Amino acid sequence: MSVFAEISEQIQNGKVKGVKELVQKAIDEKVNAKDILEKGLLAGMDVIGEKFRKNEVFVPQVLLAARAMNAGTALLKPLLTQAGVKASGKVAIGTVKGDLHDIGKNLVKLMMEGKGLEVFDLGANVDPEKYIETAKNENCNIIAMSALLTTTMSVMPEVVEAAKKAGIRDKVKIMIGGAPITQTYCDQIGADYFTPDAASAADLAAKVCGA
């Protein structure tokens, strides 16, 4: 088995220690860091993500895999920075002002990270300005908002407006989701994308970022 396949397998099994050892070994053997990331770590996350989508595994397995991936990525980070490899995209994510439902948002974040995106988690009850500030400061490709209450989804258009006002609307895509959100609502408020679940949200975000 190639070292990539081995890493991928350890990721799928959520083995932090195993992943760390294998990544270190690959680094020591001067394997290209970008290859370790893409063909090993991300490849493993892809498999587990696909299994999750097909209802073959539950969230805990995905979380364990993500933990293992983070451990591996931490080892690779200095090398990747050295080689000028950047995260394939950046996302500012949060649950909108007035809303504390964050489980769905957390899943979306997790799946996005699994796609190799850098995600800035603003938490729940997030002020419109906070999305804009983060998107600006971190040069985010995407602002992702979650809302679960019919009375808080109306904060979403405020963020769209704030992005226009801040002059970043052409640089940042706005993605929305949560149980009461629909494509119609997305179109109505002038956001860019809506998806109904975490896996499709991550796929789309990766595509938008050109990853």
Place this chain on the structure above:
Amino acid sequence: MARKEYTSTAYTDVKDFIYGSAKNPVKLKNGMVIGGGDVYPELNFTLPTMSLNDNTWNTALDHYREIITKTCERAYELECPGFTCELETLPAMTFKPEWCIEVTKVCCEIISDFQSKKGIKGAFRITPNDNREGDQVTHMYKGDRWDETMKAFEGSGKVKGDTDLIFAIETIGGKEIHDDALMMCDLKKAVFAMGAVACPDMEKIWTAIVDIAHKTNTVPGGDTACGLANTAMVLAEKNYIPRVFAAMDRVMAGVRSVVAMEVGCTGPDKDCGYEGPYVKAISGNPIAMEGKTASCAHLSACGNIPMCVCDLWSNESVQNIQLLSGIAPVASFETLEYDCRMLRTAKKKGWGAQLQEVLYDSDSLIDPHAWIMRPDVVLEISKGIVKETGYYNRVKAACRLSLESIKKGSDSGKLRLNDKEKDWLGQLLTAAAELPDTAEKLWEEVKDDCEKFDPKKYDLPYEF
């Protein structure tokens, strides 16, 4: 009132454990007796998509007026013998308790008016929010969030007029640990969250609410583990976590929700607590339940079985939107009342037990959460729970007994579980067997992974 731990179940024979009848019925001033034989509908409703702020508050009130008025009219037309309407306020309405109080007044006045003019019997349940979340909250039992909620209760109690008012809330104690426990399906953390945090939190907050209820002559109804076991149920329904985990979590939530009764609540317990049957089995107090009628709010694998021992029958929540027949809350109310008519008629004909059997067998053979809601299973596990003393031991017993019951159901072929579920059931049984004998020892095992939890906020003795 000091807590009085139940030492036996309220029912010994499962034959007595039936819908509409509770050991300790709740008599209202208007003549309704909840748990006195009949099941009544409980309508829940919410606003359509709109923002809620100073500018829109009057529009919101108009929605609530419309909902209550049209529901009372329909109740009259259907000759409904009694009903309750529950309003779960939206967070903004507890942050600003005046709103909660105002809407209670408006709704109670409409009900009272219909009562005197048309002779219908209606009661109102107000459910303010438990907003004790977020960075600003430094203590669970003092500060703005606590004060606002208590003010919402007290003020509502004072403006109810002659309408029967019931208090309820969905408290969130222990949620910060429990959320993570769910995502990782971490049995130990879930047990700790329920047994060591949620139960004592229930004791404190409900002691205060019961006090206000007594002062304002209001009915202290009950609490549901919405933030805990319902989150688990919804996640399981989405295939995110195993159903066996959610089922186990539900039984543990029974121990938690009955604490409200132990400090003086009389029921009716609140609708979205699918742990309600455990609350009724142990306390004998009436309960509200929801099932297929809640599909307007969330999907679930328990559609019929929650009816088995319910005393109020609810729809969880429906938005005030227009349907072909009328507004959605009225349509929902009508469905509820026809369900209740069926339940009442079956009982009158002496077919209550048969109907109950249809209700439980229709769900419990294919889903573990439904399985643990079977009246026989509920009573058996409840008897095991009350043998133990103290929150932790009771939650631990609930955890183990629920898993064992599911295993027995599956082994005997009465409950169908797929291989993935069976695999998790095995893992959970192993983890349950490893639970230490005290909460303090369990804390030592889980504390490294509980960074969101601040024991001091709860006045709990645990230390990192």
